[in-house]
Amino acid sequence: MEISSDVIRGYNDTIILSLLLDSPSYGYEISKRIRDLTDDAYIIKETTLYSAFTRMEKNGYVESFAGFADNGKRRTYYRITDKGRQYYQEKCSEWELTKKVIEHFIRKES
Amino acid sequence: MEISSDVIRGYNDTIILSLLLDSPSYGYEISKRIRDLTDDAYIIKETTLYSAFTRMEKNGYVESFAGFADNGKRRTYYRITDKGRQYYQEKCSEWELTKKVIEHFIRKES
DNA sequence: CTGTCGTATTACGACTGTCGTAGTATCTTT
DNA sequence: AAAGATACTACGACAGTCGTAATACGACAG
Numbered sequence: 001m002e003i004s005s006d007v008i009r010g011y012n013d014t015i016i017l018s019l020l021l022d023s024p025s026y027g028y029e030i031s032k033r034i035r036d037l038t039d040d041a042y043i044i045k046e047t048t049l050y051s052a053f054t055r056m057e058k059n060g061y062v063e064s065f066a067g068f069a070d071n072g073k074r075r076t077y078y079r080i081t082d083k084g085r086q087y088y089q090e091k092c093s094e095w096e097l098t099k100k101v102i103e104h105f106i107r108k109e110s
Numbered sequence: 111m112e113i114s115s116d117v118i119r120g121y122n123d124t125i126i127l128s129l130l131l132d133s134p135s136y137g138y139e140i141s142k143r144i145r146d147l148t149d150d151a152y153i154i155k156e157t158t159l160y161s162a163f164t165r166m167e168k169n170g171y172v173e174s175f176a177g178f179a180d181n182g183k184r185r186t187y188y189r190i191t192d193k194g195r196q197y198y199q200e201k202c203s204e205w206e207l208t209k210k211v212i213e214h215f216i217r218k219e220s
Numbered sequence: 221c222t223g224t225c226g227t228a229t230t231a232c233g234a235c236t237g238t239c240g241t242a243g244t245a246t247c248t249t250t
Numbered sequence: 251a252a253a254g255a256t257a258c259t260a261c262g263a264c265a266g267t268c269g270t271a272a273t274a275c276g277a278c279a280g
Contacts, residue, residue, distance in 0.1 A: 001200075005238060006266080007208050010117030011215070012237085018215040028257050037214045041207060048238055050258070055237085073246065075257070090111075092216050098117050099209065101152045105121070105128040106202050115267060116237080122266085138228050158267055160229070165266085183275070185228070 003042055012044065012052050014091040017061060020080040021088070026067070027053065027076070053078055061087050113152055122154065122162050124201040127171060130190040131198070136177070137163065137186070163188055171197050 008015075019030050027049055035043050056062045061084030067077040080088070118125075129140050137159055144154050166172045171194030177187040190198070 001204055001207055003204060003208050003211060004120050007120030007204070008212070009119055009237065010114050011212050015212070015215045018217065021217070026257080028255095038211050042211045045239065046258075047240080047260090051237075069256090071247070073257080089219060092218065094111055094113060094117070095212065095216050096218075097111055097151060098113050101113060101148050102118070102121050102125070102205065104147050105125045106205050107128065107131070108202065108206075119266065136228080138226095141228095155268065156229080157231090157269080161266075179227090183228080 005045075005048075008042065011091070011095075012048060013056055013061070014088060014095075015044075016049070016052055016056070017080055017084055017088040017091075020062065020078060021085070024065075024067075024077045024079040026078065056084065059087075060084070115155075115158075118152065121201070121205070122158060123166055123171070124198060124205075125154075126159070126162055126166070127190055127194055127198040127201075130172065130188060131195070134175075134177075134187045134189040136188065166194065169197075170194070 015034060016030055019025060019033055025033075027046070031044055031046065031049055053062065053064070057064055057078070060081055062078040062080055064076050064078050067075050069075055125144060126140055129135060129143055135143075137156070141154055141156065141159055144152055163172065163174070167174055167188070170191060172188040172190055174186050174188050177185050179185055
């Protein structure tokens with residue numbers, strides 16, 4: 001089954017931020033880690049990912065800086081800010097509430 | 111706390127359909143039942159609700175018919191179709207997967 | 221008998237985030 | 251030499267939600 005993007009929409013920023021909590025990272029790696037962690041259940045589109053970075057940088061949730069791969073290739077890294085951490089925590093709380101709300105309307109089949 | 115609409119976005123249709131499972135209903139009542147069931151945690155916007163009806167009728171998930179309130183006032187009722195029931199069941203299954211996916215990225219605070 | 225609140229719905233344009241498509245560039249593997 | 255993986259950017263389209271507003275009727279208070 002595929003997950004519709006409208007469902008995840010409100011959590012893309014949260015997902016990305018969660019992967020920056022422990023250390024900075026960059027687009028391609030984030031993308032792969034999402035795929036791997038979810039066993040390919042969720043594959044974020046590149047455009048969605050990079051536009052999330054831009055938006056979050058504008059909002060002050062992440063900061064970008066130039067880094068280099070082992071082979072010397074230039075990459076754009078992103079680091080989560082304090083504001084980003086706070087936003088992430090709020091979204092985690094919100095999630096608990098959201099889950100409850102939606103599950104009022106879900107009937108599980110046998 | 112408020113629930114951001116982007117989170118619910120993918121489930122508005124599902125929520126509305128769930129309230130039509132047992133009997134037909136109409137906009138205003140659906141709206142109130144959502145509020146009541148969620149203890150005001152989720153208050154669907156009127157425009158969102160009515161445009162969902164229109165969209166779902168176009169998709170064949172619901173059928174509208176004219177009904178009358180006790181006082182003789184005209185109302186537009188909606189009835190879920192077989193296709194709508196099927197869609198609803200699919201969304202319920204999808205929800206289980208979605209939940210798992212998102213929870214890979216949620217860290218609960220103490 | 222007038223105004224406000226609750227009921228019930230519709231119209232319209234703005235906005236945001238995702239998507240499809242495409243293009244660029246380098247490095248690694250075959 | 252070609253193909254695939256890495257790494258990113260640009261642009262316009264689209265869908266669903268939102269703000270605002272308007273309409274209309276009944277009930278109830280003052």
